[in-house]
Amino acid sequence: MTSRAIVVDRPGTHRLATGPRPAPGPGEVLVEVAAAGICMSDREVYDGHRDAAFVRYPVIPGHEWSGTVVAVGPGADPALVGRRTVAEGFRACGVCARCRYGETSLCTGGYAETGFTEPGAFADHVVVPARLLHPLRDDADLRAAALLEPSAVIAAAVRAGRARPGERIAVVGAGTLGLLAVQWLAAGSPAVLAVVDPREARGALALGFGGSLALTPEEAESVYGSFDLVVETAGAATTAASSCLLARRGGRVVLTGMFTEGAVGIDPVHLSLSQLEVRSVFGASSSAWVDAVRAFDLGLLDPAPLITHEFPLERFGEAVALVGGGDPKTGKVLLVP
The missing domain is CATH 3.40.50.720 (NAD(P)-binding Rossmann-like Domain)
Structure with a gap:
């Protein structure tokens, strides 16, 4: 089985790569991406304006996303397969002083984040640690759920x-x-x-x-x-x-x-x-993610009206050009694999 992904090899250059479907390792899950939002941070990665300490090229961007778990690695709960979900972006270590204090966005174990230093969700599939998942209701609108990362912020x-x-x-x-x-x-x-x-x-x-x-x-x-x-x-x-x-x-x-x-x-x-x-505020801690997902599940937060544009992966160049372009009619731009 194959999977496609947008790869930014260096600032200003991207390609749509096709390769074997990634396999989840121990404690990881494989998620089929339903939708992924493009934000100004992604535009900064593409343009080369993000602080060098917070990006690693080549990179598959995409830190705002939602999807469905399709496979689990050794040690991950098999019951997760089929669950609609989002996941935290920061790959916090969980054991440093800041993590143990609950400030997972300030982890001192070394910066690692999906879509910046780790493969992100501008792809058909993304692999993430199962411990970072926030499963959603079975009837969750995955298009709207792609905005739960900024909601957590x-x-x-x-x-x-x-x-x-x-x-x-x-x-x-x-x-x-x-x-x-x-x-x-x-x-x-x-x-x-x-x-x-x-x-x-x-x-x-x-x-x-x-x-x-x-x-x-x-x-x-x-x-x-x-x-x-x-x-x-x-x-x-x-x-x-x-x-x-x-x-x-x-x-x-x-x-x-x-x-x-x-x-x-x-x-x-x-x-x-x-x-x-x-x-x-720099990103969102695990507790902020819990707040955002609860508000979304209860219907107190509805990001869907913010979405104005949707593009397939093949049109990533057009999509990223809209972000930060200054048009007041442009809201959230999604990639929909």
Whole structure:
């Protein structure tokens, strides 16, 4: 039996490779991929802009995905065969101090992540350790479930931000992470849920996801200092600094965007005078994954409306070009093997 995969040999170069279907090793499972999302991190891998410590070429990308277990290796539970599932991306060691503390996204055993250093899901099949699986309900929408990885990141952000009912909350950015954050935070009954994005069309979309107010960055300047919690999701050059300005004195700011060199720094004078609590999120811990899958299974989180484009593996070049292209009509782009 054969299996196809998108291989990025080096930045800017990819090929569709066909070879023997991979076999799961001890403690591993083989998953038939149903859908895989393309995010800006994948675009960075393709363009060669990801930090060299967090990618290994050649690589099969794909860290946002869902599928069905079709085979198990020695030591893995045979009952997993046939289960719809997603899986954590970080290959945490499980034994270091950070893992034992529950901070599996900060594992000190060495960075390893599906789709960046290990073969990912832009393929017909992906092999992952069985211990990383989060099985879904038998009737789960696997197309929507492909977005559970960014959902888990938002679950981590909401945990870090400790959102409370009746608070004034702002979400900066109305991309995939931002809209998932709006949907999640709206379920907690905030007094105000504002969304800040320069693209008016994306702001309007956020209102349909549960936001109560859509603002451009210029309009948001009039409400600086107003919010109990600010969840930053854009990773743009100015959004870390502006998110801190949006928070009230004593407020909380959670940074989830992946910033690059040249981002504007946070003013330390403002931090000290405002007594802000600033947290950042890198991926999602195992506990955040549990939160996301539970919310999805209960119907509290529905990522399906975020999906705007679907492509077969053969059209990966077209698909990746859409991501980060700036078109406000482009939401989540999926590869569907």
